[in-house]
Amino acid sequence: xTTPSLDTAAAVLAELVxxxxxxxxxxxxxxxxxxAYAAAAAHAAGALEVHVRVDERGAAFTALGxxxxxxxxxxxxxxxxxxVGNLLPAVMEADHAEVPLxxxxxDRPPELRGTGANQTTRQPGLFGDHVRAAVDLLPEDDxxxxxxxxxxxxxxxxxxxxxxxxxxxxLNVALRDPLHPAPEDGAVLADRARRLAARTxxxxxxxxxxxxxxxxxxxxxxxxxxRSVVVAGDGxxxxxxxxxxxxxxxxxxxPSSNARSGPHAVGxxxxxxxxxxxRRIERVLLVGRPTxxxxxxxLLARADVATAAVQPGPVAWYDPGRRREHVLGSWSEAAAFxxxxxxxxxxxxxxxxxxxxxxVARLLAAEPPDRPTGPAVAAALWESCRRDGAVLVxxxxxxxxxxxxxxxxxxxxxxxxxxxGLAGIDGTVATAAGVALGTGRPVRxxxxxxxxxxxxxxxxxxxxxxEPDLQVVVLNDGGGGIFSTLEHGALxxxxxxxxxxxxxFGTPHExxxxxxxxxxxxxxxxxxGLPGxxxxxxxPVRGRSVLEVxxxxxxxxALHARIRAAVAAADGxxx
Numbered sequence: 001x002t003t004p005s006l007d008t009a010a011a012v013l014a015e016l017v018x019x020x021x022x023x024x025x026x027x028x029x030x031x032x033x034x035x036a037y038a039a040a041a042a043h044a045a046g047a048l049e050v051h052v053r054v055d056e057r058g059a060a061f062t063a064l065g066x067x068x069x070x071x072x073x074x075x076x077x078x079x080x081x082x083x084v085g086n087l088l089p090a091v092m093e094a095d096h097a098e099v100p101l102x103x104x105x106x107d108r109p110p111e112l113r114g115t116g117a118n119q120t121t122r123q124p125g126l127f128g129d130h131v132r133a134a135v136d137l138l139p140e141d142d143x144x145x146x147x148x149x150x151x152x153x154x155x156x157x158x159x160x161x162x163x164x165x166x167x168x169x170x171l172n173v174a175l176r177d178p179l180h181p182a183p184e185d186g187a188v189l190a191d192r193a194r195r196l197a198a199r200t201x202x203x204x205x206x207x208x209x210x211x212x213x214x215x216x217x218x219x220x221x222x223x224x225x226x227r228s229v230v231v232a233g234d235g236x237x238x239x240x241x242x243x244x245x246x247x248x249x250x251x252x253x254x255p256s257s258n259a260r261s262g263p264h265a266v267g268x269x270x271x272x273x274x275x276x277x278x279r280r281i282e283r284v285l286l287v288g289r290p291t292x293x294x295x296x297x298x299l300l301a302r303a304d305v306a307t308a309a310v311q312p313g314p315v316a317w318y319d320p321g322r323r324r325e326h327v328l329g330s331w332s333e334a335a336a337f338x339x340x341x342x343x344x345x346x347x348x349x350x351x352x353x354x355x356x357x358x359x360v361a362r363l364l365a366a367e368p369p370d371r372p373t374g375p376a377v378a379a380a381l382w383e384s385c386r387r388d389g390a391v392l393v394x395x396x397x398x399x400x401x402x403x404x405x406x407x408x409x410x411x412x413x414x415x416x417x418x419x420x421g422l423a424g425i426d427g428t429v430a431t432a433a434g435v436a437l438g439t440g441r442p443v444r445x446x447x448x449x450x451x452x453x454x455x456x457x458x459x460x461x462x463x464x465x466x467e468p469d470l471q472v473v474v475l476n477d478g479g480g481g482i483f484s485t486l487e488h489g490a491l492x493x494x495x496x497x498x499x500x501x502x503x504x505f506g507t508p509h510e511x512x513x514x515x516x517x518x519x520x521x522x523x524x525x526x527x528x529g530l531p532g533x534x535x536x537x538x539x540p541v542r543g544r545s546v547l548e549v550x551x552x553x554x555x556x557x558a559l560h561a562r563i564r565a566a567v568a569a570a571d572g573x574x575x
Contacts, residue, residue: 003185004139005175009034010192011144012137012173013042016102017196019152021073023066023438024104025051027059029079031119032106033179036077038189045193047200051437052465053430056083058458060090060101061427065434068099069391069417071206073155074438075102081119084126089426094168095130097235097421098209098316100155101168103127109139109176123172134170157313165316166209205439208258208417210237211288211310217332218246219340227345228283228338231296232257234420236288241265243287243331248341250349254292255382255394255403256418264346265409266353268360270295271567277352281305285338286325289317291420292404300324308337317421352571357408359570360563364406370529373559374475377533377549378402381446381473384537385414390471391439393432394418395447396425397482398556399475403446405563425451429472430458433544436468442541443469449476452546453511459520459544471541474513477553479506493557506553517546524548 012035013024024039026032043050053059060076067074078084084105094101107113108120124136132154141147148171153159157166181189216239232240232253240259244251252269253260272278273295281299286309290296300307301324309325310333328334364376382403385392392414394400400418407413417435419428429452432445452474461467483492483505492501502508517524523545527533536547 003034003178003182005034005177005179006037006181006185006189008137008139008144008173008175009038010041010189012104012148012171013038013048014192014196015145015148015152016073016075017042017047017200019073019155021048021075021102022070023049023051023063023072023074024077025053025059025063025066025074026077027053027056027079027083029083029106030179031108031175032077032079032104034175035104035106035173037181039077041189041193042196045190045197047193047197049466052462053458054460054462055457056086057089057427058430058455060087060103061430061455061458062434062437064090064094064099064101064419064427065417065431066438067094067101067434068097068431069208069435070438071209073100073102074434075104077104078106079119080105080107080123081121084123088127088130089424091127091130091168093419093421093424093427095421096317097419098157098165098167099421100166102155103131103168103170105170105172107136107172107174109174127168127170130168131170132164132167135172137171137173139174139176163313165314167316208415209235210239210258211235211315215331216243216246217330217335219335219338223335224339225342226283226339227280227342228285229281229349230285230287230338231290231300232259233286233288233290234418239331240287243334247335247338248346249285249338250341250346250353252296253409254288254290255392255400255407255416256420257288258413258416259287260407260409261411261413262409263350266349267408268356268405268567269353270404271356271564272352272571273299275352275568275571277348277571283307283338285310285334289315289420291423292401308334310334355570356567359566360406361408363563363566369531372527372530372533372549372551374398374402374551374556375406375563376530377473377475377551378446379406379408380530380533380537381444382407382414385444386410386412388442388540389414390442390444390541391415391417391435393428393435393443393445395428395445395451396420396423397448397451397480399446399448399451401482425454427455427458429455432472433458433468433470436470437466441469443471444541445470445472447472447474448480449474449478449509449511449513450480450507452513453509456516456520459517459522459546461544467543469541469543471545471547473547473549475551476513476548477551477556478510479508479553513546513548522546526550
């Protein structure tokens with residue numbers, strides 16, 4: 001190949017494809033043009049699927065969604081300068097959630113750095129310790145495979161120092177002019193891409209990372225009996241449910257654990273932890289990362305409760321020695337820790353959980369149908385995804401907590417994806433689009449209005465781009481509803497703080513989502529109460545659409561108080 005920058009770009013993409021990458025998201029730019037031309041050739045040959053997005057932050061979260069849902073590396077390509085800085089939120093999320101995200105940042109060659117050249121800054125090391133490795137690939141680095149080998153091993157959680165959490169890497173690629181193909185380069189690029197496609201062996205995606213996947217060990221019948229429970233946090237995987245069932249233990253599974261199924265899963269568990277049954281817990285086995293519930297955090301901190309965590313390998317979401325749980329490396333160790341449930345222990349939780357679920361369902365059903373609530377919408381969305389096989393992407397703040405409260409366990413549960421690494425609201429629409437593109441499955445995303453507005457630009461899709469099958473369900477309460485359920489909500493009921501809480505936490509707005517969607521050319525529908533929601537969810541997800549559901553955050557604090565009272569009454573009446 002006669003143009004060195006294109007040769008470098010093609011060599012980098014070849015190494016990423018060999019590492020398992022199948023999707024690349026490109027944001028436009030001049031310095032990154034060689035990577036774009038090489039990507040276009042790979043796309044045409046079938047070696048890669050390439051997506052183009054005009055906003056770097058949205059591009060990064062699209063790649064994050066693809067990588068999170070498929071379990072394969074996905075890359076985002078940007079030009080130099082502030083474009084690279086826009087990737088930081090997605091890189092931080094990928095760091096804490098152990099997602100194999102690749103940053104391909106184009107850069108100026110060394111002779112232009114530090115000279116005031118346009119769009120030139122200090123890109124090597126820009127992401128600090130949020131990436132597992134960072135490579136500054138210079139134009140004179142002829143052996144691209146050798147230069148990238150360590151970084152690609154770190155991407156997958158491998159390295160000379162032993163196992164470490166998988167996670168993002170930065171490949172900073174310095175490119176010299178010329179940045180466009182010469183007349184003779186097109187055929188060479190195409191031939192190289194065809195050979196790359198011929199070496200690519202199709203294989204099923206491993207899917208979302210499960211913290212402790214694989215077979216589980218069961219304690220022998222003579223094992224010690226204990227009042228143990230299993231807490232399945234984000235990323236725990238179905239093995240947590242199998243273990244709980246095999247050992248006869250109650251299972252408290254967050255929605256994004258993807259373990260919320262089977263006879264031992266307790267739905268509204270967090271409302272039972274302060275009840276007499278919850279106070280009898282002696283041991284807690286943690287699988288995955290708990291992110292949602294203060295009651296679960298309080299349980300894990302109780303001095304009278306022994307705690308352990310199944311972690312076959314290192315994790316990225318906390319520093320070693322900074323948590324209380326005793327770390328177990330296998331399911332056999334976990335079985336020795338929990339023992340079997342004492343006689344009647346699991347059935348007591350099943351009865352209490354069923355009574356709590358019924359109490360929540362009855363209370364929500366008694367609300368005026370023309371005034372839907374967040375938990376009622378979450379329950380409807382959970383059931384619709386269970387019914388039609390759509391992936392459910394849960395937004396942070398109230399939506400994922402509404403699911404945790406109202407999503408009833410069953411014999412099977414929908415696949416749930418959520419950005420729980422740092423639980424930010426940024427990039428959720430793009431993440432959901434990435435999940436749809438990566439899996440090829442329809443996706444329903446449940447988000448709040450502020451989450452939607454924060455990432456509305458990710459609705460934009462250029463001509464000729466593959467359109468994801470994505471329905472974004474927006475719980476629009478005209479502001480930040482989650483704060484009303486926290487201590488700020490109590491202060492907001494006082495005259496002294498009412499205006500302050502509303503302005504700084506409620507952040508009221510009157511944005512018209514229908515007009516916003518129209519500007520992006522995305523169909524918008526407003527559900528008129530729960531009957532309208534049911535009708536909208538009965539239709540299959542085809543292409544992009546937004547379903548807006550108006551809810552009233554002024555009633556949110558009182559609603560949750562009624563739910564707690566209803567569950568307490570049901571628990572007191574349970575035999």
